Structures are given as C-alpha cells and as structure tokens.
Amino acid sequence: MIKPTAQHLLPAFAAVLALLAVMPADANCIDEGSAEARTDASPLSERVDPKTARDNLLSMVDQAMQRSQAIGASRLLAEAAAIDVSETRAARFPQVNLGGTVGAVRTEVGGVQEESGKQGRATLSMSVPLFDGGRISDLTDWRKSLAEAARLGEVNTQEQVALQTVSLAIERSRYNLQAQVYQQYARKMSCLVEALQTIVRADRGRTSELVQAQKNQKQAELSFSQTQATVRQIETRLKRFVGDTLPPTQGMSSLLLSVPSLPDVLAQAEASADIAQLAAQAEAAKYYAESVKAQRWPQVNAVVSGTTIRGTGNGTQWSGGVNVNIPIMNPPVGYAIDSSQKRAQAARLQREDALQARRFRMTEVHDQALSAFDRARQVVEVLRDSDRVRNFTLQQWQQLGRRSLFDVMSSEGEHYNLRVQYVNALYDGQQSNALLWSLGLGVRAQLK
Template structure:
C-alpha cells in the first residue's frame, strides 16, 4: 500500500532529511530518487531561525560575544564593584574603623583644658546691700599619662585589629560580589547555548511536522504519526520557552549588579574549565578574606583582653593647673594659683575585676576556636568541591563520547526511516530527542564545572585570579 505513495513521501522528506543530515556525520546512502522541488512557502524547513521566529521571539537574545571571555568577565566584575551601594557602605565602615584607631592612639598624648567663668556678685546683710560687683576667673589644666601598664597601647592594638577586620570584610564583600556576577554571567551563557540547541530542535520538529502534513494529505492512515510529531514539536517549543524565561530572569539579576544595558553573552572560558591544583588551593585558602578576617578578629580579642587586665593595674599621670581670678566691686581683689604634680592611682578593691578579665579571655579563646573551625570547614568544603568539579568534568567528557554515538544512531535511524519500513517515526523522534537532550546535558555539565572552578578560586586568592 505504501509503494504508490513513495514519490510523494520522498517529496515530503526532502526538506527534513537535508536539514537533519546537515547536522550529523552522513552515513553511506543510496542515491535518492528524483523528487519535485518543494516551494519555500510550503513549510518551515527553510527558515534559519524557525524556533524563534515562528512565535515572534527575539533572535538577538541568543547572540554571544566573540571577544576574549576573560576580559568580558573582568569588565563585569569592575562594573559591579563600582556600582554596588552595599560595597560603598562597607568601605565607609572600614574608613570609620581607621578613624577609631587614631582616636584611641590619642589617649596616650597630653591633654589641656581652659575654663573661663564670669559671675555677678550681690551681697545683702539684714536688708542692707553691702557689696555689688563681678567676678571673673580662668583655669588652665593639663595632664598626660606617664605609665598605664600598657593599657593605651593594647587598646590601640585592639582598634588596629578591628580596622583590619573591617578591611577584610570589605575584601570579602568584593569577592562575594565578584563571584555572584561571574556565576550569573556563566548562567546567562548556559541558557543562551541551551536556547540555541532547543532552537535547532524546534526547527527539526517543525520540518518533521511539515513533512508529515504532506504525507497525511495522501494517506490519512498516518494521521497518528502527525499527532505524535506535533506533540514533540510542542514539547520542544515548551523547553525553548522555559529556557528563554530562565535567560530573562538571569539577565534581570545581572542588570541589578552591572547596570543597563548588558553586554552580549560570553562564550566558554578556558581558564575556568580546568581544575586548579588541589595542594596549591589548600595553601591558598589561608589567603582568603574570610580566614584573614577571622584571624584579625581573634587578635583583636586578645588585645582587648590584655587592655582589660592592664586597666586593673596602677597608673601614673602628670597633672598641672594654673588659675587667675579677678573680683570687682568693694574690696576689689586679684588672685593667681599655679600647681603641678604627679598622681598615682592604685586599685585596692575591685569586686568585679576578675570576672571582667576572665570574660575577656574567654571571648578571645572563643574567637580562636571559631577561626580554627572556619579554616577546617573551608578545607573540607574545598575537598568536596574538588571532587564535584572533577566528577562534573568527567561527566562532560563522557557525554561527548555519548554524543558521537547518539549522532550516529540519529543519522542511521533517519536514513532507515526514509527507506520506508525499516524504522518507525517514533524511532526517529526518540533518536532526535535523545541527541538534543544529550547536547543540553553537555552544556549543563560544562557550565556546572566552570561555576565550581570559580567557587574554588573564590575560596583562596579570588575568582579574578585566573582571569588576569
């Protein structure tokens, strides 16, 4: 029953077969019988961008940048750091911490104060005014610490370490922003490549539907195959639309960090496709901003504990003062006083002093344990990410081998289907679906690996290190 329809079926397959074989390694085939040329208006097989244009999608969304991906990522990082208001707030807090250091250091310098007073004087005894006049005085006092058991020096060290904590906090914020924008840029590239794959898949299914529409007009018994092909086309189009939606969402998040307009999507970054040396990265994690911040926090608590203990010891200060007073009215008078000396303060009874010092020491020990815990957790996190990254790159390499075989199966299945009877339409659609799903899986594996490598670099010298 099918042989009288062979010329018409070949006519329908001509466009689909040429497009499918153009994307695969062509096997050896027999020469096809002559077929009548199909006008371009009969189907979607002649549309280069059928997957996008058939529903009015914007093809420019899937464009990629042809320049150096490293330079593009560095540009995105610089734009993010210069635009972030949160990072600007962290910088201001770091500046404030440095000002606190200067304030604390000034506690060990001489101080001087001038006090000026004026008063009106009115004296009345038994209802009789005995005097009326004014009084003016000035007092200059000065002092400086001579010996304080190192309290001011320890307080200054405490403030210095707090300033270092703030500086490392700024560095940590910069690294987190850099990692965020790199991750978003890689996600954007992931969805762009997925969109390109799904676009080709939609185009292939559209061509298949066109071919079956021609066949069904002559053989209504094959209508079920047309319905199956239309269902596959709808599923491919749904996958494309979901990918485009994910791409738009990623671009919205990128615009918040980078600003508008966004540059074109970047391609694959070779520097982020290679796992860094594990031993080197285990050493580099000690250079991370979070580890340096934890170490500075521990040092600051130690200096503070030492300042608390020093504050409970005797202190010696130099003091001096000079005063002058003038009184007008009856019995006008002038007086001047000058004095200088040394004051010694010796704590004798301080009921809460021991508890205060003990609390400061315990806080210092707690920060040391927190620092050690952070380093240990980071090392095990590095080992975990190294295993995940190695496995992901291996998965990408294995998918490449599977893709080669899937391409051969796809081409052979299509050829056997075109020869009528050796393969069914469902075999063709299954082979096509498997091939494109493996291409999407390969894209996901490559970008998963790049994001893991970026995360590993951010745990040490920073994600920008391999991009320089």
C-alpha cells in the same frame, strides 16, 4: 590507567561546543536543509577570542563592584575603623582644657562679711599620661586589628559581589546555550512536520505520525520559550549588579574549565579574606583582653593647672605635679579580665573551626568540579553514539521504511536531551570552579 582531568579535556570540550552548533545539518530530514542551515548563524558557531570573553567577564565584575552599595558601606566602615586607630593613639598626647565661670561671690567668716561682689574665673589645665601599664598601647593594637578586620570585611564583600556576578554570568550563558539546543530541536521537528504533511496528502493513514511530530515540535518550542524566560530573569538579576548594558555570552562556555590541583587550593584557604578577617578579630580580642588586664597597674599622669581670678578677690593660682592612682581593690576588674580572655580564646577557636570547615568545603567543591567535567566527558562519548543512531534511524525511516516515526522521535529526543545534559554538566563544573576560586584567593584575582 590515568583518568583524564578537565585540563586534558579542554580541547575536546571546545570541539564539542563547536560541533553542537552544526550537528543538525549532519542528519538532514526531507527538505530541511534551508531550515537547519540557519543554525550556523547561532552564537555557538562564532569564534570568540578567550581573552575577549575573559575581559567581558572582568568588565562586568568591575562594574558590579563600582555600583555596589554594600561595598561602599564596607569601605566607609573600614575608613571609620582606621580613624578609630588615630583616636586611640592620640590618648598619648597632652590633654589641654580651658574652663571659666562668671558670677557673684560672698564670703563671711564668723558672721562678718569679708568680701562680696562679682567674680570671673578662668582655669587652664593640662594632663599627660606617663605610665598606664601599657593600656593605651594595647587599646591601639586592638583598634588596629579591628581596622584590619574591617578592611578584610570590605575585601570579603567585594568577593561576594564578584562571585554573584560571575555565577549569574555563567547561568546566563548556560541557558542561552540551552535555548539554542531547544531551538534547533524545534527546527528539526518542524522539518519533520513539513515532510509528513507532504506524505499525509498522499497517504491519509499516516496522520497519526503527523500529529506525533506536531506534538513534539510544540514541546520543543515550549522548552525554548521557557528557557528564554529563564534567560530574561537571570539578565534582570544581573542588571542589578552591572547595569542595563550586558556584554555577549560568546566564549563563556570555555572560560572556566581549568580545575586547580587540590593541594594548591587548600594552600589558599588560610589567605582567603573571611578567614583572615576572623584571624584579625581574634587578634583584636587578644589585645583588648590585655588592655583590660592593664587596669590593675598604677596610672601615672603629669598634671599642670592654673587659675586666674578677676573681680572680687583678684589673684592667680598655679599648681603642677604628678598624679598617681594605684588600684587597691576593684573586684569588677577581675571578672572583666576573665571574660575578655574567654572571648579572645573563643575568637581564636572560631577562626580555627572556620578554617577547617573551609578546607573540607574546598575538598568537596573540588570533587564536584572534577565530577561535573568527567560527566561532561562521558556525555560527549554517548552523544557521538547518539548522533550516529539518530542518523541511521532517520535514513532507515526516510529511505527504507524499516523504522517508524516513533523510533525517529525517540532518537531525536534522546539526542537533544543529551546535548542539554552536556551543557548542564559543563556549566556545573564552571560554577564549581568559580566557587572554588572564591573560597581561596578570590574570583577576581583568578580571572586576572
């Protein structure tokens, strides 16, 4: 038997969400029609184009990325790293220096003064590297890899902001739906209270049932108030990212229901921003080790220098040639080479370890998403039976007197708790999906 996946259950989930908005009207208590009819105006009953919901979510992500100072800081660091590349590359070009001195001079030979007076010197020198064992090239590649790592760091920061925004948007929608369920539960209890108040006026022996119904009504109203408070707190955190204007939550409940296949997810692990950043850092460490190793090679520079003297002892001196510096013995370099190579190997192993951990994490989150949607499917099946039970129980209490109010309270409480469980299972799956996307190519790329 083939086990249904979230993709197969997508139409069923949408149907159940629409059903939740109007369920209470299917099992009317005495004189409750007018109260329960008001739930048809709830957001759950509105038909929202999925594209509109997706556009709203993308708009929030874009606003969060524009407002984020963390992303701005990462962008500046990436730009600074790109400038560092130009700085290192410029070491290949001629270095020209101009210097000068002004002062008094006095020259004596054998106690006899030869010259004395004021003198000014101006010196112009130029040096061009001819051979350095590839050190400048290695340092340039090192800087390039660091610049790429900084760019990927910016991408990773953007992804973290996007994930936090999407996660908060999902939680906001979750608790809005929960609030609607508790509100409908409170209305159902209010309806029963009104019915029992009528009954108690004729039969004072039913007062205990009225007190029980009033207690359940207050508990439902308390759950509704607490859920509304949670919504406000989530919206406060969300406004930090996207500003004071928040789009409606309609359509969010059916937006992130498609779970990608595990092979596709694992294939994206290596392309994720933080793994690619670690790869760039490992590459940078390798090039830096090569640049340290190049210090053992001779350093050859072309040098031209000229000096002009004015005042006492006027004259001009020019010199030019090739300056060769051959390292014969430099013990610290050997240690520097060994340590840089060890760091390069460590960076490479860190990248491999992070990639392996990422793949195991993806497998875990993928299973969590499937389990959550499967749990939602199972709750839907129980929810249908629960709806029938509460309908029959209410009818038997209203019409036949074969059930007690406590049976009615129990069936109603169980039914609404199942509806909350369904909402939680559905949104747990969506949170796992968002995290799964973030572990791969990114939430924003998948939303697009």
